[in-house]
Amino acid sequence: MGKILKPVPDISTEEKIKDAARKVFTRKGYSATRTRDIAEEAGLNLALLNYYFRSKQKLFEIVMFEKMQKFFGILLPILFDISTSLETKVESISASYIDLILANPDLPFFILSEIRNDPGVFMKIIQKKDFLKNSVFIRQIKEKKPEINPLHFLISLLGMCVFPFVMKPVLKKMTGMEETAFKQMMLERKSLIPVWVKAMLKVK
Amino acid sequence: MGKILKPVPDISTEEKIKDAARKVFTRKGYSATRTRDIAEEAGLNLALLNYYFRSKQKLFEIVMFEKMQKFFGILLPILFDISTSLETKVESISASYIDLILANPDLPFFILSEIRNDPGVFMKIIQKKDFLKNSVFIRQIKEKKPEINPLHFLISLLGMCVFPFVMKPVLKKMTGMEETAFKQMMLERKSLIPVWVKAMLKVK
DNA sequence: TTAATTATTAATCATTTGATTAAAATATTT
DNA sequence: AAATATTTTAATCAAATGATTAATAATTAA
Numbered sequence: 001m002g003k004i005l006k007p008v009p010d011i012s013t014e015e016k017i018k019d020a021a022r023k024v025f026t027r028k029g030y031s032a033t034r035t036r037d038i039a040e041e042a043g044l045n046l047a048l049l050n051y052y053f054r055s056k057q058k059l060f061e062i063v064m065f066e067k068m069q070k071f072f073g074i075l076l077p078i079l080f081d082i083s084t085s086l087e088t089k090v091e092s093i094s095a096s097y098i099d100l101i102l103a104n105p106d107l108p109f110f111i112l113s114e115i116r117n118d119p120g121v122f123m124k125i126i127q128k129k130d131f132l133k134n135s136v137f138i139r140q141i142k143e144k145k146p147e148i149n150p151l152h153f154l155i156s157l158l159g160m161c162v163f164p165f166v167m168k169p170v171l172k173k174m175t176g177m178e179e180t181a182f183k184q185m186m187l188e189r190k191s192l193i194p195v196w197v198k199a200m201l202k203v204k
Numbered sequence: 205m206g207k208i209l210k211p212v213p214d215i216s217t218e219e220k221i222k223d224a225a226r227k228v229f230t231r232k233g234y235s236a237t238r239t240r241d242i243a244e245e246a247g248l249n250l251a252l253l254n255y256y257f258r259s260k261q262k263l264f265e266i267v268m269f270e271k272m273q274k275f276f277g278i279l280l281p282i283l284f285d286i287s288t289s290l291e292t293k294v295e296s297i298s299a300s301y302i303d304l305i306l307a308n309p310d311l312p313f314f315i316l317s318e319i320r321n322d323p324g325v326f327m328k329i330i331q332k333k334d335f336l337k338n339s340v341f342i343r344q345i346k347e348k349k350p351e352i353n354p355l356h357f358l359i360s361l362l363g364m365c366v367f368p369f370v371m372k373p374v375l376k377k378m379t380g381m382e383e384t385a386f387k388q389m390m391l392e393r394k395s396l397i398p399v400w401v402k403a404m405l406k407v408k
Numbered sequence: 409t410t411a412a413t414t415a416t417t418a419a420t421c422a423t424t425t426g427a428t429t430a431a432a433a434t435a436t437t438t
Numbered sequence: 439a440a441a442t443a444t445t446t447t448a449a450t451c452a453a454a455t456g457a458t459t460a461a462t463a464a465t466t467a468a
């Protein structure tokens with residue numbers, strides 16, 4: 001017998017709410033989320049949401065900001081890395097984006113959806129209008145393919161990495177594919193996409 | 205003077221409601237749409253929605269079904285066309301998808317979003333689980349690239365066509381790009397994507 | 409023209425939902 | 439231990455929202 005040595009270090013109420021909010025908001029989006037869903041998910045009284053965070057909106061903003069940092073925090077450092085080659089950047093983006101989304105399947109849809117609903121939320125992450133054009137990545141593409149708008153390649157690269165996750169429900173319905181098979185394909189893409197992008201940059 | 209010859213043929217109330225519902229549902233999604241938004245958009249009394257269509261849900265299903273037909277009605281005939289080459293199919297898909305979405309900018313996000321919320325709505329369009337695997341398109345790819353899962357190429361093709369529209373709000377914020385410049389880029393992609401896909405199928 | 413049917417409106421209902429409050433429980437300080 | 443501060447709860451509020459109703463207007467049939 002004997003008393004319990006570690007008296008339940010237990011996660012704080014505030015953090016329980018944020019955890020639940022992350023889960024529900026990213027799965028259902030702001031509009032479809034009820035504050036009661038979050039309270040239930042957290043196993044807490046509804047009033048505690050307003051006690052710790054002032055409103056649904058405020059709680060959402062905290063979650064949204066976190067998620068945006070996750071999503072763009074991977075991309076931006078790579079795009080602006082002066083020490084790596086274009087090829088290396090393409091490999092890094094493929095690998096880290098696919099790994100990130102495999103670990104956070106609802107992330108891309110959530111981000112794209114909420115930025116679409118309110119492009120204003122995006123401001124806190126992205127400062128200047130045209131900072132992307134001066135990125136190392138874009139300049140490296142322009143060097144290799146001066147005749148084509150370099151944005152085309154960034155868009156295609158991101159599309160090949162992210163879009164499969166966005167269309168996953170469609171894909172599953174159309175192919176009968178299971179989750180494990182899907183994940184397997186996404187792992188394959190980590191090495192396929194760089195090969196494809198290199199081919200795209202070389203052609204014509 | 206003289207009386208009006210055509211005495212306002214005017215669109216029917218029922219159609220006015222559907223028009224408004226199409227617009228509001230596709231822009232905001234099911235959850236964020238208020239029946240009052242639709243009534244206001246149509247310039248009609250709220251009760252008429254329930255008079256002509258039984259409920260918000262029923263009205264939504266009609267719109268959703270239409271939109272799915274639009275979205276998949278383009279893709280499926282091409283994928284199953286036995287009379288065209290793989291190259292032709294890739295060109296058709298690029299061209300017709302990009303044109304379709306340029307004319308209906310909210311379409312892809314709406315479709316992907318609502319299928320994600322309720323994969324059941326998809327059933328009415330897609331019948332068998334694995335019908336895609338037996339499509340001419342997939343077989344043609346398998347012939348040309350037996351060592352890679354042919355789905356990879358379909359996913360990449362669709363990603364390159366559709367994803368730019370899904371990430372448009374992000375793109376605009378990050379580049380300061382205007383609507384006309386965006387459209388211009390999408391027109392360029394109609395010819396770029398087939399070139400890229402061919403290169404992807406050839407490489408390695 | 410009158411009667412019957414159909415379409416439209418304003419008012420209202422019942423739920424849902426984000427938020428608040430006052431009391432109770434728990435923890436902290438003195 | 440008593441006093442004070444903090445956290446949690448149940449009950450409730452007000453506004454929003456999908457839906458209905460009963461009365462009115464417009465159209466069609468007799």
